[in-house]
Amino acid sequence: MTRPRSRGRLRGFTTVLLFLLPALVLFLLLVVAPIAVAMYTSFFKWNGLRGLPTDFLGLDNYTRAFSDPVFLGDLWHGGVLIVLSLLVQLPMSLGLALLLNQRLRGRAFYRLLFFAPYVLSEAITAVLFTMILSPDEGLANQILESIGLGGLEWFAEPSTVLLSIFVVMTWKYFGFHMILYLAGRQGIPEELIEAAKIDGAAGWKVFRHVTLPLLGPTIRISVFLSVIGAIQLFDLVWIITDGGPSHASETMAVTMFQFGFKRFQVGYASAISVVIFLISLVFALLYQRYVMRRDLEGATTVLRDKR
Amino acid sequence: MKVCRRSAALVAASALILGGCGSTGGNNSGGSGSSAGSKVTVEFWNIWTTEPMKTYGVNAIKEFEAQHPNITIKNVATENEAFKSKITTLTQSGKAPDVYQTWGGGVLKQQVDAGLVKDLSGDAGSWLGTFTDAAMAAYQVDGKPYAVPEDIGMVGFWYNKALFKKAGIADAPSTWSQLIDDVKKLKAAGITPMALAGKDKWPGHYYWAYLAMRIGGLDALKQAGETKDFTGQPFVEAGQKLKELADLQPFQKGYLGAAYDKPDGQAATMGNGKAAMELMGQWAPSVEKSSGKGIGDDLGFFPFPAVDGGKGSVTDAFGGGGGFAIGADAPAEALEFLKFLTESNEHRKAVQTGGVLPVLKGEEDAVTDPNLSVVAKNLASATGFQLYLDQAYPPAVGQEVNDSVAELIAGTKTPEQVAQAITETAKSE
Structure with a gap:
């Protein structure tokens, strides 16, 4: 009796393996191998030319990164953008989503309109805002001046550049988060809201005790995407400011690109890439372990229990 | 049937992977050995994406190909900034195109140190003597010429x-x-x-x-x-x-x-x-x-x-200019093409378009634009030359x-x- 069963299991295993193999080979080749190579080269002084790196430095590239004011500035900018996203961008998206969940005229049009910026590529967004926020002839300053306010220097002033970048980021991504929240809100059964109302809960209380908790999973995934996006921010900054003026808008990815492809210090750039990877990885693991644990139940946990 | 399907899927998958690996290169063309008579392709990487050099380049290549029926020039024109990323990626993989745009100096030196660039002093003969000293200055690495100028200018x-x-x-x-x-x-x-x-x-x-x-x-x-x-x-x-x-x-x-x-x-x-x-x-x-x-x-x-x-x-x-280097593994025909481009009659045509400035001795009179003419005269009487830092x-x-x-x-x-x-x-x- 045992023989056919184990044969069956073996066949099952072979089938699984064969189905997995193409994806696995691609994954190893295109994801795992580059990560391994980047980790390896991050221990060397290497300009990316002349075959394999030979000039071993140990952890020097890492200590250099963490004593470089530019890189420390990158970390600070990343932190500022994350905090601003969480405190401004996401609440705004949530508010809009709830608003557009109400019955109001032209609802579908507004939904489409607010989602439209997300469809544009980052490069196009960046070029667009370079023109709109241009200090001399840009649309924004002309409007500001016509209503009697002085124009701002936007991307041309170290003290305002990071906020200006954040404005562009928000413009581009609030629609995406809004759609997420809208979908989450529509997944909440009306009966619950009605029940709460019958129990005497009004406006704010319904939101606080029914809508918000039930939107929990959506909010958690939206926060997750927002944070990872801020950590890896590159395209917008690169096209709009190159990280300037005076490194005031530089992000880790921009610094990495500068050193890897402009200065040919590929070893150091690899070290920065590994740091970005580790920050993202640690954040993702901790977040999934502690914050999204309940949301993931039924996915990972149950599978493990059955085995 | 089952086996058939499986292997078909496998073949398809491996074709995908191999296809992904195969298309990495710029330098699939020549290799060093090229026998006379057989067809040779020379890959030519330049930044001639804007007028007047765009049209000039296409015409020059046509003319060269007409004179040398066995040589095909593959014209790869890339916008300036994109070119720099593209050449960086290629040289980091240990290859160089057959003939390619360079600005000399430190970047060229790194490529030379990596063994990617052909030393021109051996094959050049009297050719190198036709260029002005200011124009050649950027392409000397450790006293040897590794590229020749096409353009020179000053700030x-x-x-x-x-x-x-x-x-x-x-x-x-x-x-x-x-x-x-x-x-x-x-x-x-x-x-x-x-x-x-x-x-x-x-x-x-x-x-x-x-x-x-x-x-x-x-x-x-x-x-x-x-x-x-x-x-x-x-x-x-x-x-x-x-x-x-x-x-x-x-x-x-x-x-x-x-x-x-x-x-x-x-x-x-x-x-x-x-x-x-x-x-x-x-x-x-x-x-x-x-x-x-x-x-x-x-x-x-x-x-x-x-x-x-x-x-x-x-x-x-x-100031600085732009020139062309030859990849270490390029076929001999690459040198022939480069000599054609920088030969007096041909280069005069390029100067007359206003796209580049004189790099050959006694070529100043070919400049037609009054603004460029001022620059050319300043350069011709320059007592010293420093390349962009x-x-x-x-x-x-x-x-x-x-x-x-x-x-x-x-x-x-x-x-x-x-x-x-x-x-x-x-x-x-």
Whole structure:
């Protein structure tokens, strides 16, 4: 009796393996191998030319990164953008989503309109805002001046550049988060809201005790995407400011690109890439372990229990 | 049937993977062995994506192919910035195209050290002697030529004669203190004295480099490149002079975020008559026209002024050009093509289009454009030549120069810190 069963299991295993193999080979080749190579080269002084790196430095590239004011500035900018996203961008998206969940005229049009910026590529967004926020002839300053306010220097002033970048980021991504929240809100059964109302809960209380908790999973995934996006921010900054003026808008990815492809210090750039990877990885693991644990139940946990 | 399907899926998957691996290259063409008579393809990487060189390049290749029926030239034209990323990626994988655009200096040296570039001294014969010394200077690595020039130019002040007149300035300044005075006069007349692209950084480094040249002379720059010490007096003083200029706030509004050739950028500001001068290379007039309206006959040129008590001569030129190198594994026909491009009759055609400036001896009369003619004459009588610092030195040092000088102009670094930062980067290379 045992023989056919184990044969069956073996066949099952072979089938699984064969189905997995193409994806696995691609994954190893295109994801795992580059990560391994980047980790390896991050221990060397290497300009990316002349075959394999030979000039071993140990952890020097890492200590250099963490004593470089530019890189420390990158970390600070990343932190500022994350905090601003969480405190401004996401609440705004949530508010809009709830608003557009109400019955109001032209609802579908507004939904489409607010989602439209997300469809544009980052490069196009960046070029667009370079023109709109241009200090001399840009649309924004002309409007500001016509209503009697002085124009701002936007991307041309170290003290305002990071906020200006954040404005562009928000413009581009609030629609995406809004759609997420809208979908989450529509997944909440009306009966619950009605029940709460019958129990005497009004406006704010319904939101606080029914809508918000039930939107929990959506909010958690939206926060997750927002944070990872801020950590890896590159395209917008690169096209709009190159990280300037005076490194005031530089992000880790921009610094990495500068050193890897402009200065040919590929070893150091690899070290920065590994740091970005580790920050993202640690954040993702901790977040999934502690914050999204309940949301993931039924996915990972149950599978493990059955085995 | 089952087995069949499985293996079909496997074959498809592996084809995908192999396809992914196979298309990595630029240099699938020649290899070194090429026998006469058989078909040879030479891959030619250039940056001729804009007129007039775009059309010129296509015609030149056609003509060459007509003369050499067994050679096919694969024309790979890429926009300037994209070209730099593309060539970087290719050389990092240990390959080089057969014939490719280079700006010489530190980047070329790295490629030479990696064994990717062909040494031209053996095959060249009398060919190399036809180029001017200034034009060849950038392509010598350890005393050997690794590329030949196609274009050469220099940086100087392009100024708006009408605006200078309006501010009551009769003559173009010939010393630094006169320049500072003129900046003050222009400001007093309500005119923006200078246009600068702060975002792009490289236009800012021209000021610092020229000042260092005028104060310490060409030898100071050469010596600093060798000893990797930029803390000497000429470099600190160059920073102080530039800071003195920047403190007058001579640049257009929002210059820290301005790009060079974008709308509202340095060239557009100058081309629309909103600033009185810009420090820029020989391409300035054409970019002013394409990004802005262009200022026509009001445009004039004066060389970077002398600094009182400085060792450098006012006739020393700072600039660069572009040339072509040959990949180490390129077929012999690549050299033939390059000789064709830089041969006197052919290169004259390129100069006559206005796209490049003379690199061959006695070619100056082929320049037709009056603005370019001024530059060509200045170059022909130059007593010394210094390549752009971001190309002369290794890439990391060049970028540090650009970065630090940008911070000096923005007021976040002192002249001493600039000298220190560049020295540190140079020492770590």
